[in-house]
Amino acid sequence: MSTSPAELVALRNVSKSFPDGERTRSVLDSLSFGVAPGEVVALLGPSGSGKTTALNIACGLLQPDSGDVLISDETLDLSSRSRLAFLRRCYFGILPQHGGLIDEESVASNLALPVRLGQPRLSRGDRHARVLELLKSVDALPATQFTAGTLSGGERQRVLLARALANEPKVLLADEPSSHLDAPASRTVLTLIRRRAEAGMGALIATHDPLVLEHCDRAVEL
Numbered sequence: 163m164s165t166s167p168a169e170l171v172a173l174r175n176v177s178k179s180f181p182d183g184e185r186t187r188s189v190l191d192s193l194s195f196g197v198a199p200g201e202v203v204a205l206l207g208p209s210g211s212g213k214t215t216a217l218n219i220a221c222g223l224l225q226p227d228s229g230d231v232l233i234s235d236e237t238l239d240l241s242s243r244s245r246l247a248f249l250r251r252c253y254f255g256i257l258p259q260h261g262g263l264i265d266e267e268s269v270a271s272n273l274a275l276p277v278r279l280g281q282p283r284l285s286r287g288d289r290h291a292r293v294l295e296l297l298k299s300v301d302a303l304p305a306t307q308f309t310a311g312t313l314s315g316g317e318r319q320r321v322l323l324a325r326a327l328a329n330e331p332k333v334l335l336a337d338e339p340s341s342h343l344d345a346p347a348s349r350t351v352l353t354l355i356r357r358r359a360e361a362g363m364g365a366l367i368a369t370h371d372p373l374v375l376e377h378c379d380r381a382v383e384l
């Protein structure tokens with residue numbers, strides 16, 4: 163009988179430095195934490211404290227100088243390109259701080275792309291149905307045919323969330339999901355994330371916004 167992992171993703175004693183002129187600058191120093199199923203964890207710290215760096219390390223986009231990343235209790239092998247590609251396509255849903263949508267294309271085609279990559283066997287009709295289902299789940303169905311570049315900040319963030327959730331990820335990695343949003347729009351996005359966590363998804367949210375903290379189970383401070 164399979165048991166669910168204690169943690170969907172964990173960093174163990176992760177350190178990372180970057181070149182800074184002629185010296186190196188330590189950004190993460192022996193950082194350890196994990197995200198369990200159903201848990202919403204805030205990664206809290208001021209600008210430049212290493213939040214995005216930690217998110218990138220968690221999903222294998224960036225290699226730590228030392229320490230390990232565990233995925234469902236197994237050490238992540240950073241040399242396996244196919245494993246990393248699968249993780250980023252299906253295991254993690256990534257809500258980036260900047261960009262993420264093709265502004266010239268419709269919301270529907272922006273969402274069809276990740277659905278096609280994650281579920282290549284779906285027929286065109288089923289893919290479109292999945293896109294509509296995703297938009298409905300984030301209360302953004304009326305925006306289906308809008309050009310992505312015309313969305314308001316709140317609509318854009320909800321569409322980005324739908325995009326991140328396209329392949330039913332086990333873990334959502336959200337980088338400053340409330341930046342550029344007013345309080346009601348932030349609450350909507352955070353409530354949607356919580357709803358998915360209640361269904362078992364883990365979420366790691368990089369933030370320096372106290373409002374976000376109210377929606378998290380706990381915070382890891384950088």
Ligand SMILES: Nc1ncnc2c1ncn2[C@@H]1O[C@H](COP(=O)(O)OP(=O)(O)OP(=O)(O)O)[C@@H](O)[C@H]1O
Nearest residue numbers: 180181189207208209210211212213214215216368
């Ligand atoms: N590829 C890189 N090369 C050199 N320095 C980098 C690189 N990536 C990040 N840094 C530096 O590492 C530090 C942490 O950056 P990071 O983006 O992780 O912080 P952050 O907490 O997410 O900041 P913000 O809230 O402003 O997005 C910054 O000083 C940044 O300039």
